[in-house]
Amino acid sequence: MILSVVIITHNEEANIGRTLASVQPLVADGKGEIIVIDSGSTDRTVEIAKSFGAKVFVEEWKGYAAQKNSAIDKATGNWILSLDADEEVDEELRGALRHYILGETAHSVRDGVDVVRKSLLATTVTALQIHRKNYFLGRWIRHGGFWPDPKLRLFRQGVGRFEERAVHETLQVTGNNRQFPTGALLHHSYPTLSDYIDHMNRYSSLGSEMAVAKGQCGFSLFNIVVRPAATFIYNYFFRLGFLDGREGLLLHLYHAVYVSWKYAKAWELARKKGPS
Secondary structure (H helix, E strand, O other): OOEEEEEEEOOOOOOHHHHHHHHHHHHHHHOEEEEEEEOOOOOOHHHHHHHOOOEEEEOOOOOHHHHHHHHHHHOOOOEEEEEOOOEEEOHHHHHHHHHHOOOOOEEEEEOOEEEEEOOOHHHOOOEEEEEEEEEEOOEEEOOOOOOOOOEEEEEEOOOEEEOOOOOOOOEEEOOOEEEEEEEEEEEEEOOOHHHHHHHHHHHHHHHHHHHHHOOOOOOOHHHHHHHHHHHHHHHHHHOOHHHHHHHHHHHHHHHHHHHHHHHHHHHHHHHHHOOO
């Protein structure tokens, strides 16, 4: 078993088929496996995952990091690729994975000559970052920090775990990591404004818990007003987010609102627990 693709899901009927179709060629013919940890979906998520041959485990929700680590624990491949349910592997990345990780010989024709390249990368590194393309309201966001958006998602068995935190969990690995040479994950994020607002509402609640744990729970005009404004100005103007048109404006505006919500909710949460 060379490659294990691990995914956590909850009511991902709209996304999971696309995601699994993009990785199925990588695990076919015994080269790999797909591990899905589902937290009690009430739609067709589990049915769709099983139709792609995924090994599905239904577990109570333990938090993002804990769910992902549970999937890692069940993986048996030499390499592990961790995906979100709304991500897919693009054709270029799929070809590169087949070459560098699965060890398939790559052929190309240059000046009429068949050039053969053998895999070397898979023997020299322990983890790899992959570029991610983010789609918002149907538009590829190219600026404002959303491209190339490298994510550490591919790693050798036994070297990686997700840091236990309420939100924005990050993968911690031992050993050297490098940038994958080509291809990208396609992140089909927030097809509607309602999806985005719901997501930011949920994440700001989780982020507020982390802020309280760090002692950032007072009513602060800096955190609730100045920090969100500075976030918007930095991403929209200095990181050229305005070049992404109306979609870029809405994305960065509502991301700044998320920052304000997070600290306002931290103050509210702390007040419920006792006097500040």
